[in-house]
Amino acid sequence: MDKVLEVNKLSKIYGSGCPSCFELTGPEYNTNICPRCGSVVAAHDVSFELYKGEILGIMGESGSGKSTAVKCLYFDQEPSSGSASFFNEGQQYDLFTMNAAQQRRLSNHRFGMVYQNPHLGLNFDISAGGNIAERLLMSDVDNYAEIRSRATGLLSRTEVLPERMDELPKNFSGGMQQRVQIAKVLATNPPLLFLDEVTTGLDLSVQAAILDLILEIQQEKQTAMIVVTHDLGVIRLLAGRTLVMKYGRVIESGLTDQVLEDPQHTYTQRLVASAL
Amino acid sequence: MNKSPILRVEEYSKHFELHEQGKVIPSSHNVNLEVYDGQLTALIGPTGAGKSTVLKGIYRTYLATSGRILFRTKNDHEIDLTQADEHQILELRRDEIGFVTQFLHALPRQATEDVVAQPLVQRGMNKTQAREIARETLYDLNLPERLWGISPATFSGGEKQRVNLARGLVSRPRLFLLDEPTASLDPKTTERVIRLIENLKNDGIAMLAIFHHPELVERMADHVVELAPPIGIEKMLQEIA
Numbered sequence: 001m002d003k004v005l006e007v008n009k010l011s012k013i014y015g016s017g018c019p020s021c022f023e024l025t026g027p028e029y030n031t032n033i034c035p036r037c038g039s040v041v042a043a044h045d046v047s048f049e050l051y052k053g054e055i056l057g058i059m060g061e062s063g064s065g066k067s068t069a070v071k072c073l074y075f076d077q078e079p080s081s082g083s084a085s086f087f088n089e090g091q092q093y094d095l096f097t098m099n100a101a102q103q104r105r106l107s108n109h110r111f112g113m114v115y116q117n118p119h120l121g122l123n124f125d126i127s128a129g130g131n132i133a134e135r136l137l138m139s140d141v142d143n144y145a146e147i148r149s150r151a152t153g154l155l156s157r158t159e160v161l162p163e164r165m166d167e168l169p170k171n172f173s174g175g176m177q178q179r180v181q182i183a184k185v186l187a188t189n190p191p192l193l194f195l196d197e198v199t200t201g202l203d204l205s206v207q208a209a210i211l212d213l214i215l216e217i218q219q220e221k222q223t224a225m226i227v228v229t230h231d232l233g234v235i236r237l238l239a240g241r242t243l244v245m246k247y248g249r250v251i252e253s254g255l256t257d258q259v260l261e262d263p264q265h266t267y268t269q270r271l272v273a274s275a276l
Numbered sequence: 277m278n279k280s281p282i283l284r285v286e287e288y289s290k291h292f293e294l295h296e297q298g299k300v301i302p303s304s305h306n307v308n309l310e311v312y313d314g315q316l317t318a319l320i321g322p323t324g325a326g327k328s329t330v331l332k333g334i335y336r337t338y339l340a341t342s343g344r345i346l347f348r349t350k351n352d353h354e355i356d357l358t359q360a361d362e363h364q365i366l367e368l369r370r371d372e373i374g375f376v377t378q379f380l381h382a383l384p385r386q387a388t389e390d391v392v393a394q395p396l397v398q399r400g401m402n403k404t405q406a407r408e409i410a411r412e413t414l415y416d417l418n419l420p421e422r423l424w425g426i427s428p429a430t431f432s433g434g435e436k437q438r439v440n441l442a443r444g445l446v447s448r449p450r451l452f453l454l455d456e457p458t459a460s461l462d463p464k465t466t467e468r469v470i471r472l473i474e475n476l477k478n479d480g481i482a483m484l485a486i487f488h489h490p491e492l493v494e495r496m497a498d499h500v501v502e503l504a505p506p507i508g509i510e511k512m513l514q515e516i517a
Contacts, residue, residue: 001363051363208385219397237383241362255336255362262338266295273296 003087004192004224005050005073010082012068012248015039017080025247027267032063032247041248042068046082048243048253052191053222057239057256059229059271065248066228070194072096073226074113075103086110088191108138112185116197118177121184122169128155128180129165135187154183158213175206182213193217193225199234211237232275236260244268280348282451282482283311283334288343288358290329291506303329305506307343309484310499311451316473316483318493321503327486330503331453333358334484335375336365347373350450370398374449378456380436384429388439389414391428395447406446413442416472418465433460445472452476454485458492470496 013021018037025032025041032041043065050056058066072079073095084095088110098106107113115121122131132151141147152162158179160172169177178198185193195214199207211234217223227238235242235256242259244252244267252265263269291302304326311317319327332338334345340358347355350372355364369375374395383391389410396406414424417438423431428439437460444452457473458466473496476483487493493500 001367049363054363054366212383212385240366254339255365257337258339261332262292264293264339269295 002052003049004052004054005084005086005226007049007069007073007084008047008082010043010046010069010072010084011041011080012043012065012072012077013039013041013080026249027246027251027265030247032065043072043079043245043248046243046245046250048250050192050224050226052224053218054241055218055225055227055239057227057229057235057242058245059232059235059242060245061230063247064245066243066245067196068248069245070113070196070226070228074111074194075107076113086192108135109188110190110192112188112190112193114178114181114185114193114195114198116200118169118174118181121181122177124169127166127168128160128172128183131169131180131184132187135184139188150187151183154186155180157186158183159209173206175202175210178202178210179213182210182217186217189221191224193223194228195225196228197230198227200229200231207234214238232260232272244271278313278348278352281310281312282348283309283484284344284346285309285330285334286344286346288330288333288345289341289506290326290333290338291341302506304333304503307501307503309501311482311484312498313450313482314477314480315498316477316485316496317499317501318497319484319486319501319503320490320493322505324505325503326506327503328455331375331455331484331486334453335369335373336360347451370395372450373453374444374447374451375453376440376444376455376457378437378440378459380428380440384427386427387425388419388428388431389424391439392442392446395443399447409446410442413445414438416468417442417445418468434462434465437461438465441469441472445476448479448481450482452481452483452485454483456486456488459488466492 016037017039020036021034021039021041022044024035046069060066071077073084079096086093086095093106129151132154133147136147136150151165155162155165160176160179169180199210218225229235239256242256243250246267252259252268260272263272285307288304288307290304291300293300307330309317319330321327329338333340334357336357345357347357349355389407392410392414393406396409397403411424419435419438428436441457458469
């Protein structure tokens with residue numbers, strides 16, 4: 001199997017940080033705020049591997065650090081320490097040692113991020129089709145007719161009526177905005193997708209359809225994905241393996257059915273019990 | 277066909293630690309068994325003896341507390357399933373080890389034939405071909421054709437069970453774990469399932485099964501392993517102390 005991503009000891013501290021930050025925070029202290037210096041340890045020692053076609057779930061409540069980990073990998077935030085390697089077409093990219101231009105190139109071409117809030121993933125001042133065109137232009141497709149036809153194809157793939165291509169995203173429902181977001185990230189055919197609470201806040205039926213779409217994309221394109229969610233149902237449906245985070249630490253990881261049916265950590269046991 | 281066992285469970289034990297309640301629940305205790313190509317090993321014993329737990333332990337839905345579960349892969353490597361890397365387990369689940377439970381976990385929005393075809397699609401077969409094989413299997417299991425296009429969510433217990441069986445059957449694993457595959461089937465369908473299991477045996481597929489009815493064990497099993505309920509927690513604690 002092909003490895004797509006390897007993350008080693010990723011940590012992120014907000015604040016000045018001090019030598020005690022990691023020692024005095026975490027699940028056993030019930031906090032991620034360092035009592036010495038007041039810094040927030042958003043993520044510490046996060047390590048995992050991701051293979052082609054695999055969906056990895058990162059589960060935890062808000063503030064557990066699950067989004068932080070993903071934001072660092074997508075270069076939305078800078079990690080405090082740790083390393084991450086991305087493998088693509090025989091090349092290895094060390095994500096955190098590249099310069100900003102290289103990082104931008106990689107995130108525009110090879111990564112895709114779908115945010116919970118479509119305002120972060122879409123430009124609301126331009127049309128749905130324009131949003132897709134923007135991403136295609138970044139990846140060096142610059143023929144108008146080709147952009148138009150690719151955008152049409154992507155929107156129909158994500159079940160957005162191509163007739164609505166020239167409308168602004170604000171005219172769309174929440175579920176449709178997510179579909180446009182997904183169409184946009186798919187434009188460059190990325191081998192790695194990050195999905196951050198993409199169905200949170202949507203109606204159940206709309207959630208279901210978006211999740212189906214994600215599974216179809218995984219099967220069609222063998223895209224590797226990291227799905228960040230607090231929703232056990234989403235994890236159960238999408239993820240083959242799961243990390244559970246609390247106070248910035250990975251407290252448990254394993255095959256998803258194992259984590260849900262035979263959870264080892266007190267916190268995971270409580271989480272699973274409360275979902276039933 | 278290889279004469280050495282495809283699966284050896286050695287001194288397998290599993291207990292659950294419930295941290296919130298401060299309890300330890302023993303489930304399987306010191307289980308030993310072997311499964312061979314083309315043969316069926318039946319697990320028997322009273323409720324609470326940990327039969328299903330053994331199957332889930334082999335499939336790695338449960339982590340082992342102690343013991344070894346040695347699986348001989350198609351490349352003739354021996355892997356301890358209690359220790360194997362998660363990706364390796366996922367690969368084995370896709371290609372070599374199948375599990376049919378009493379319960380069906382399927383998307384409520386998926387047509388039955390697609391639910392059944394899914395393991396094949398996951399292995400890279402095209403959808404049309406996979407659906408074709410799914411239909412043949414559903415036919416073999418006597419599931420009415422009018423049900424193939426709709427979701428199994430609203431099916432009866434027996435119908436769901438057949439969908440589950442069909443999904444396991446299409447994937448033709450090397451080792452098949454069966455947890456009461458005929459529990460809610462009528463006699464006629466049970467006979468069909470028995471015939472299918474016989475066919476699997478003839479094809480060299482190894483099976484470890486729990487049957488609801490003792491007469492099925494009698495008819496189907498080449499080996500029988502009896503499990504006893506684990507010793508009580510009190511006793512376990514005494515031993516530790």
